[in-house]
Amino acid sequence: MITKRLMYNDGKTALVTGGSRGIGRATAITLAETGAFMFVNYREDTRGAEETLRTIMDNGGNGEICRFDISDFQGVHEAIEEMIDKKGSMDILVNNASVSIDGLFVRTKEQDWDTIINTNLKGTFNCCRAVVKHMMKQRRGRIINISSVVAEMGNAGQACYSTSKAGIIGLTKSLARELGPRNILVNAIAPGFITTDMTASISDEIRNKLIEQIPLSRLGTPRDVAGVVAFLSSPDADYITGQVIHVNGGGYM
Numbered sequence: 001m002i003t004k005r006l007m008y009n010d011g012k013t014a015l016v017t018g019g020s021r022g023i024g025r026a027t028a029i030t031l032a033e034t035g036a037f038m039f040v041n042y043r044e045d046t047r048g049a050e051e052t053l054r055t056i057m058d059n060g061g062n063g064e065i066c067r068f069d070i071s072d073f074q075g076v077h078e079a080i081e082e083m084i085d086k087k088g089s090m091d092i093l094v095n096n097a098s099v100s101i102d103g104l105f106v107r108t109k110e111q112d113w114d115t116i117i118n119t120n121l122k123g124t125f126n127c128c129r130a131v132v133k134h135m136m137k138q139r140r141g142r143i144i145n146i147s148s149v150v151a152e153m154g155n156a157g158q159a160c161y162s163t164s165k166a167g168i169i170g171l172t173k174s175l176a177r178e179l180g181p182r183n184i185l186v187n188a189i190a191p192g193f194i195t196t197d198m199t200a201s202i203s204d205e206i207r208n209k210l211i212e213q214i215p216l217s218r219l220g221t222p223r224d225v226a227g228v229v230a231f232l233s234s235p236d237a238d239y240i241t242g243q244v245i246h247v248n249g250g251g252y253m
């Protein structure tokens with residue numbers, strides 16, 4: 001469904017990591033609706049990224065897909081340099097891509113810990129590090145990091161994932177302080193339970209229990225999160241930085 005939005009990002013360039021499905025796809029489509037040229041990143045799912053781009057184009061937007069692994073420092077730098085060379089600026093970065101490997105802490109493998117931290121936390125660092133110099137030169141920029149409600153609540157079986165998401169909040173607040181004087185605004189969004197592939201394996205029983213604890217009586221949709229990303233990229237959010245915005249139907253407050 002096409003939503004009519006104000007074109008406040010017309011002429012701007014945006015990058016969304018993990019745009020091949022879920023929240024990343026909805027975010028890329030929504031930012032394109034605000035006029036941004038969209039770079040849609042992904043790691044493996046070329047078809048998914050192409051599908052995102054097709055929807056963007058069908059809605060009258062513009063963009064490109066770009067394959068790189070956010071955990072690869074050098075690869076991220078080269079890919080982002082190429083985007084900036086091509087478009088002349090990088091105005092909005094949405095650090096959305098992430099992985100989760102759930103399980104009891106006593107059984108957590110070192111390799112799984114490294115994969116999650118290197119993707120979710122270091123990947124966010126890698127992308128921020130690659131865009132910040134350009135944003136400093138431009139004296140403007142928006143960085144929106146996707147954290148999670150479990151960063152603040154914790155979650156049994158998600159010690160590593162919630163650690164990575166809590167780290168993202170620390171990074172967000174420190175960057176907001178350091179980069180505010182250069183007019184670079186850095187915020188985080190902490191989604192609650194959103195219906196995507198990441199939550200597809202939750203059983204109906206657990207899903208129903210979760211819904212009982214949510215005042216708005218439903219799980220979130222990717223669009224619920226994407227709308228807040230669009231807001232944080234807009235002039236209406238000119239005085240918001242260093243914040244963690246919860247999007248969870250009231251399930252955590």
Ligand SMILES: NC(=O)c1ccc[n+]([C@@H]2O[C@H](COP(=O)([O-])OP(=O)(O)OC[C@H]3O[C@@H](n4cnc5c(N)ncnc54)[C@H](OP(=O)(O)O)[C@@H]3O)[C@@H](O)[C@H]2O)c1
Nearest residue numbers: 018020022023042043044045069070097098148194196198
């Ligand atoms: N769904 C929820 O309930 C929920 C709740 C709280 C927070 N979140 C957060 O919201 C964000 C999006 O979640 P989602 O549910 O939409 O996830 P998802 O459906 O699992 O999609 C993850 C995306 O990340 C990409 N990706 C994974 N590893 C990558 C890497 N190393 N480099 C580049 N791209 C990579 C995937 O691309 P490929 O398939 O091409 O690898 C995919 O596009 C994540 O940060 C997640 O932690 C989600």
